[in-house]
Amino acid sequence: MTRLILALALVAVMTIVSYQPGVAQPAPVRRGDKTIEFSRERTIETSHAFGECLVRRRKPNINDLLNTPPGSVLERQIFLKISKGAGQCLLDADKSWGEVTLRYQPIALRGPVAEALFERDFKDFRPVAKRQAVATFDMVEAVQQRGSALTELEASGLVMLEFAECVLQSRPAESLALLRTKVATEAESGALWALAPSFSPCLSSGKTSTINRTILRGLIAEAAYRSVARAPGALQQAQN
Numbered sequence: 001m002t003r004l005i006l007a008l009a010l011v012a013v014m015t016i017v018s019y020q021p022g023v024a025q026p027a028p029v030r031r032g033d034k035t036i037e038f039s040r041e042r043t044i045e046t047s048h049a050f051g052e053c054l055v056r057r058r059k060p061n062i063n064d065l066l067n068t069p070p071g072s073v074l075e076r077q078i079f080l081k082i083s084k085g086a087g088q089c090l091l092d093a094d095k096s097w098g099e100v101t102l103r104y105q106p107i108a109l110r111g112p113v114a115e116a117l118f119e120r121d122f123k124d125f126r127p128v129a130k131r132q133a134v135a136t137f138d139m140v141e142a143v144q145q146r147g148s149a150l151t152e153l154e155a156s157g158l159v160m161l162e163f164a165e166c167v168l169q170s171r172p173a174e175s176l177a178l179l180r181t182k183v184a185t186e187a188e189s190g191a192l193w194a195l196a197p198s199f200s201p202c203l204s205s206g207k208t209s210t211i212n213r214t215i216l217r218g219l220i221a222e223a224a225y226r227s228v229a230r231a232p233g234a235l236q237q238a239q240n
Contacts, residue, residue: 041184044214046090048183051112053089054082055120065113066222067135069142070106070157079106107157111218115179118225126232133229160211164219166202168227171195175220183217192216 054062061081068074121131139158146154168175171194178191192213211219 044184047109047214048112048115050086050089051109052116054086054113055116057089059086059089062113063117063134065110066117066225067137069137069139069154070110070161071151071153071155072142072157075106075110079109107160107215107218111215111221114218114225115221118179118221118228122225122228126228133225136226136229160215160219161222163202163211164216164223165226167195167198168220168223170198170202175224178217179221179224183214188213188217195220 059082061078065075065078065082068078117134121133139162143150143158174191174194178188178195181187181191
């Protein structure tokens, strides 16, 4: 039902991803005679640690993020609130970042935050006692409310998340195995390959995907959160 509504709403915006947003890699930093290099792996690790810190420090509005559609004005407003005073989390993630500016697209940081929330609220993929799951937005309602005003960025975000939910439903054990791996490692690459058979069936007919692997991980984390929040214990059963 959701897929049909999205298809009708998106019209021409039917590819899973038409862009690859992410954290920009900054130029090397000079500290005296030493040059600090920021590799792709280091950038990914730092972004992931940054998201974990935001959740750990209980930044205001962090629990509201997953209740906003990706790419929406509401999402950007939440990120603006979250980013205020978040410098300490950046330093906690990597001390060298105190000399550079971290620039990111919301979709690139949304994933690490979603994964950190998932780990916080669902121990062993079941709700943590005395902890209530955060609210998550309704995808069908989001499309219906925006109607023809739905932007390409919003449409792409919704379709990407729908794709991730399909992958999760198709291969729940493999999806959760991915979330257990360390980012930017061979183990993560192997876990992603294990999900590959579900990619084509989860794409709209005749369409292709160029989803960034880091963003895909984040989308699956958000899809997992949404799934367990709706049906506690469902994904844990898939592990057995």
